[in-house]
Amino acid sequence: MKILVIGAGGREHVLAHKLHQSPLVNELFAIPGNDAMSEIAQVQSDIAETDHDTIVSFAQEHDIDWTVIGPEQPLTEGLADKLEANDIKVFGPKKAAAQIEGSKLFAKQLMQKYDIPTAEYKEVKTKTEAQNYIQRCEYPIVLKKDGLAAGKGVIIANNLEEANEAVEKLYPEEDGIVVFEQFLEGEEFSLMTFVNGTYAVPFDCIAQDHKRAFDHDEGPNTGGMGVYCPVPHIGEDVLQQTNDKIAQPIAKAMVEEGTPFFGLLYIGAILTSEGPKVIEFNARFGDPEAQVLLTRMESDLMQHIIDLEQKQPITFKWKSQSVVGVMLASKGYPGSYEKGKQVSGFTLDGKYFVSGLKKEQDKYVTSGGRVILAIGEGDDIAKAKVQAYEAVDKIESDALFYRSDISDKAIKK
Ligand code: AMP
Ligand code: GLY
Numbered sequence: 001m002k003i004l005v006i007g008a009g010g011r012e013h014v015l016a017h018k019l020h021q022s023p024l025v026n027e028l029f030a031i032p033g034n035d036a037m038s039e040i041a042q043v044q045s046d047i048a049e050t051d052h053d054t055i056v057s058f059a060q061e062h063d064i065d066w067t068v069i070g071p072e073q074p075l076t077e078g079l080a081d082k083l084e085a086n087d088i089k090v091f092g093p094k095k096a097a098a099q100i101e102g103s104k105l106f107a108k109q110l111m112q113k114y115d116i117p118t119a120e121y122k123e124v125k126t127k128t129e130a131q132n133y134i135q136r137c138e139y140p141i142v143l144k145k146d147g148l149a150a151g152k153g154v155i156i157a158n159n160l161e162e163a164n165e166a167v168e169k170l171y172p173e174e175d176g177i178v179v180f181e182q183f184l185e186g187e188e189f190s191l192m193t194f195v196n197g198t199y200a201v202p203f204d205c206i207a208q209d210h211k212r213a214f215d216h217d218e219g220p221n222t223g224g225m226g227v228y229c230p231v232p233h234i235g236e237d238v239l240q241q242t243n244d245k246i247a248q249p250i251a252k253a254m255v256e257e258g259t260p261f262f263g264l265l266y267i268g269a270i271l272t273s274e275g276p277k278v279i280e281f282n283a284r285f286g287d288p289e290a291q292v293l294l295t296r297m298e299s300d301l302m303q304h305i306i307d308l309e310q311k312q313p314i315t316f317k318w319k320s321q322s323v324v325g326v327m328l329a330s331k332g333y334p335g336s337y338e339k340g341k342q343v344s345g346f347t348l349d350g351k352y353f354v355s356g357l358k359k360e361q362d363k364y365v366t367s368g369g370r371v372i373l374a375i376g377e378g379d380d381i382a383k384a385k386v387q388a389y390e391a392v393d394k395i396e397s398d399a400l401f402y403r404s405d406i407s408d409k410a411i412k413k
Helices: 010-020 035-039 052-061 072-076 079-085 095-102 104-113 127-136 160-170 236-256 289-296 301-309 381-393 408-412
Strands: 002-007 027-032 066-069 089-091 121-126 141-145 154-157 175-182 187-196 199-202 212-214 218-221 226-229 262-272 275-282 322-330 352-354 357-360 363-366 370-378
Touching: 002 010, 002 052, 010 027, 010 035, 010 289, 010 301, 010 352, 010 370, 027 052, 035 352, 035 357, 052 079, 066 079, 066 301, 072 079, 072 095, 079 089, 079 095, 089 262, 095 104, 095 236, 095 262, 095 275, 104 121, 104 175, 104 236, 104 275, 121 127, 127 160, 127 175, 141 160, 154 160, 160 175, 187 236, 187 289, 187 301, 199 236, 226 289, 226 381, 236 262, 236 275, 289 322, 289 370, 322 381, 370 381, 381 408
Parallel strands: 002 027, 002 066, 066 089
Antiparallel strands: 121 175, 141 154, 141 175, 187 199, 187 262, 212 218, 226 322, 262 275, 322 370, 352 370, 357 363
């Protein structure tokens, strides 16, 4: 089969890496891809992931059998709709279903209607209303701007002063939708679920991301600074509850609402004293969750996609090893940072996945905030962590920073 991967980040790098290993895949293309993928895929960096018409023409010209869409933006903009309208198979939801990620409000209303456990919320439509609400709400309170924000549109305010600042930031003008949410306490985890209509199959391996920029979960929210799997201290009972109370009902709810989901539904959950509750849904693989989960996955991703399409049983096979991934990001991220800084010392054999590097005169230089994920594998999380940080140490650059406590939550327990 000929497969086209859409996207340019570390998630797409691992998707290409994993699909390349499939005996079902003969030819692999990536739009726009990144330079690190060019050893395993034909990278079309001249086509933008927002240029839907050109992507459709490309897929037709190259007889692409399946397109696998990595990032949220083309999904929420309807790339899957366009490809399917031209008889090209797509792994990824249509625009209407991708709203589950694209609109916090859509997701919240759906969860409320179908009794799916999540934080209580209030929709606030103007700055004035927000300014009034923060005078009387309970703290801490969580503010989420409606729409895509790459993990950076969420502010947790501990008191009125912080809430005031947050309102100023999230309402550049009087009108705008912000969802105010009850603050939930507990440990977060990410559950990837294959969904085709009412047929939902969660991975039987969960991952844990580290969203804050700095050690001990301090600093601003990011797209994700490091990740590991499996999560030994979040047991099978939690996975089962997440499946029964969240994964199965949300798949059915989407069908009932006339927006059936096909693709990978990311359940971002928090384990509260009342059980798992939804923090967010994403309409695609997590980044960097995909990098560790697909490294640990032994079974064939392409076969799983085909089985999902045909609603056949999906049996995952995982390596016995644990996997830890540490993100190296440009100094300054998630705020402003410099680009064009040289990075070397890494290999492209599955030990590193590249999100923000490009080649200039045979050297790799930074081109984004999150730059490269270093992977470690070991018999348990502690051993995998040692390997991951050894991989970090091999990277030469003075432009990057990383967290030093990735996976510690699993090691201390
Ligand atoms: P989101 O973009 O919705 O995933 O939010 C980003 C991060 O903010 C999450 O990963 C959590 O760490 C935190 N967060 C979001 N909503 C809540 C909530 N209701 N209670 C506690 N923390 C939250
Ligand atoms: N790692 C979090 C996300 O992909 O949204």
